[in-house]
Amino acid sequence: MMTTDIRPDDFFKLTCASWISQALGIAAKLSIADLLAEGAKSVEELAQATESHAPSLYRILRCLSTVGVFHEVEPRHFALTPLAEYLQSDNPYSLKYLAITNIDEWRWRVFGDMYHTVKTGEPAIKSVYSVNNYWQYLEKNTEPNLIFSQSMFGIAQNCQIQLLKSYDFSKVGKVVDIAGGQGLIISAILKHNPHLQGLLFDMPETVFDAVKFLKAEGVDERCEVVGGDMFKSIPSGGDIYLMSYIMIDWDDDSIVKFLENINYAMPKNGKLLVIDPVIPVDNQYHWSKWEDLYPMCMGHGLVRTQAEFKAIFRKSGFELVNIFSPEKPLSLMELVRV
Template sequence: MGRRTPPVRLIQAVDRVRAALAGLHRSTAPGNVALLELATGAWTTQVLYVAAKLGIADQLATGPRRAADVAAAVGADPDAVHRLMRAMTSRGALRQRRDGRFALTAVGHALRSDSDGSLRDMVLFLGHPRHWEHWGALLHSVQTGEPAAEMLRGMPAFDYLDTDPEFAAVFNNAMTAASGLANDVALQAYDFSGCRLVVDVGGGHGAVLSTILRGAPDARGVLFDLPKVVEGAGPLLADAGVAHRTALEGGSFLESVPAGGDLYVMKNIIHDWDDEHALTILRNVRTGIAEDGRLLLLEMVLPERASSFIGHMLDLEMLVMLHGRERTRAQYADLLSRAGFRLIRVLPTVSPMSVIEAVAV
């Protein structure tokens, strides 16, 4: 069992304080100094990527160690590893003791491969050379409004993954890591006890659906995704103890979705698509949903005014990689209305994710 999750309002208050302190730092530092700190953010990504690739955090899992010992364990240059670990310390991932040994901080523990809530696989994606190339062409996306990944690869990003198994594995592992970050806390915000048939649209291997079904012991589930995806869902569903209550269906949500569910769930699906395709997906759900049915979207919801919210950066990731975007509450309400739904509420969580609830009309 992990630590008890603090209340949402407390987390939001802490986030506001952190944003205010960051703003105070930027406003009191000379402008060129603050700008330099921002502009070297790409260096930080690569520092964390190399640390994740070498398994630096795993070497510190049992306690503080000297950089030379870590370097010997990972097969890297001792001086360079020492310099890398100093840089990690400057970014808050490590701390250096008076005796010279380095220890993990809470941030550093999240870089371990075996820690609860590990984001090592996400870091390995964000710093991967292929992903690095995509962001290196952000100028193209801003000038044209088109995905840099599509320009560089000559095909849509999801099609490219089919041609590059190594990068596809990195991407899929990153998405699983991201799900682990948000699933439990997002789904804690909603009561699933009265559900009868839950349809997880684009549900991957069933991480979200299994979490829901564990909290709704009388419900059945349908896991819907591309055939090649749902074929690999068995082990996760079995480990969660919900395989006997889950039907697997393969298909494309751009064509149709399984019918008859009283609750449809989509996590990080709509943000992958432009409005035209998002409407197609939502209308397909509206066609299949029971008349008393509800729809839950698990997405980052942008504030109406720009802020320090990480969703603004993810919005650019959608621009660089896909034809998608992050949206505000008003934009989701408009999409849902045009698809035959009414937005009921947006539930914030302690993660950056929100739970958007809508009903069929």
Template sequence: MKTMPSETPSPTQQLFAAINGHWITQVIGTVARLGIADLLVGGPRDSDSLAAELGVHPGALFRLMRGGITAGLFASPSERTFALTPMGEGLRSDVPGSLRAVAIMQSDKSHWLPWGLLSEAVRTGRAPVQAALGSDIWEYFARHPDEGEHFARAMGNLSGLVGSELTHHIDFAPFARVADIGGSHGDLLSQVLRAHPSCRGILFDLPRVTEGAKTALESRGLASRVDVVAGSFFEPGIPAADAYLLKHILHDWEDDASLNILRRIHEAAPSGARLFVLEMVIPDNRNPDPTHLMDLNMLVLADGRERTRDEFQALFTATAWKVERIIPTRSGASILETVKA
């Protein structure tokens, strides 16, 4: 009796696929940039008509979309015709939890080039972003506002995932003023304000960011409920509030800078104020986990790091924030709820 060959890839095949994972990143990023998912909302379309609409080479677009089948984005119901898969739906710009902006950001030069110097980061323990981009990543975004806008939108995408979990777990009704520190375009703060009509918001970020934030808040009908304040979280000037949000900020920085941020917020906060830190938490085990790769991402891009519970506890203790609870969420980030001690 013949046995069918196993369909499970061999270890060598699995390794080969992993080695070429950067191909998949660029396929997904290019599909996102072209906005192909939005053009397939109405159902399957042939690649030639899509190429004509997009103004791109028809043969090359067909090859891209055929590659997108392997990337999990498309199905092909007939010759040279493509439809979105459930995974591909996540690249639409009009769906909750869209990752289109994240795909564009991760395939931009700002992220792509530093990762090519990971070996240098491992040799030195420092981010190779200066060698890759000619400056730190924040200065790079200032010099390349298009990529800076991609980054801001990607943070908005991630805020959508985190925000639904935050408003599910935390009741903000007792807080008259909620301040989002380093809140970019206010995506996370907007979700809190929509869920709690009694709250007012404060959006605090660098001047070059807050200009775009004002337009975003107006488009959501929330501008009248939000005070937009420009400044740096490394310097005095953070506004007083009853609750503070700090999403994916601390992982951008090493401990000394993170301590400075937490102290600045503590100085501004009234007695009893709450600080909600939204970050990945490295689990206390040796099992595979996405936080391990994100930790490398922060090493490469910003001299930052992901942290364990104990490492977060050390930061909070040193800056007089008392940890009340840590809530894991389905978004991948945890909510670290602290109160001013």
């Protein structure tokens, strides 16, 4: 029967966790953290500034204060907390748009159909929007695409870039960033390692906008931009090849295909760096286990264990030789050719 150390309210917290996401996203959309940058304010002041209903706004902020986002310093007056600072627009590590995209209507509808995925194996996004994956949806919907892209920018600042700052590039001459988008990751690598040359590779329509971004970051003279299809061929000439947060979106067969292309393009003594979540094999909480529900509903990818990654790498002609920060949401894996 019931155990004495588990209370019903522990279960209530789990069943109502989606309310936290909603409240967090609403605070982000209203820019509450920006309004508190100079100090605590009353709910009435915040409601006036955001053109909101003060009693309802108070109830949202009161809830968020119970999970460490904002602090009610006196009745109906709220201040920032360290967690709330992630919602500030001018914070270089801001995750404001991650909170907003998580409550975007299209995502809410997809995850609301997760039961369909569990019963049939078909991604919920296909049953809801008649597309095969979330990229196809975003290509047709400009505003959700922009919000999603900004959320990925925030994740990269907090995760991928921090992992790569600790990696030793001192004996490397050139890094090739595969599916590197507009160049955020490669520009950060180049700025942190002034001796390096870079190559940004992605679809032609994606890298078209990258030239302007790389110039704004001051690395355009050290970074070549190449458009193409990673399923057909990969540019040669790199010492290190990088795939950052890409494999989560693809099935095993697709990964093997583009890894074989990388293997063909790489020099014999080259290395491949892969950044992706890695699921630990235990019953403990790890963000990667929850993140796996995203590709389950949004396409045909998945989050993998270290053993599953090793099997794919081996099939593609690679060997995993190092894994850095497996306890974090994203890990850095170092591969060499077999």
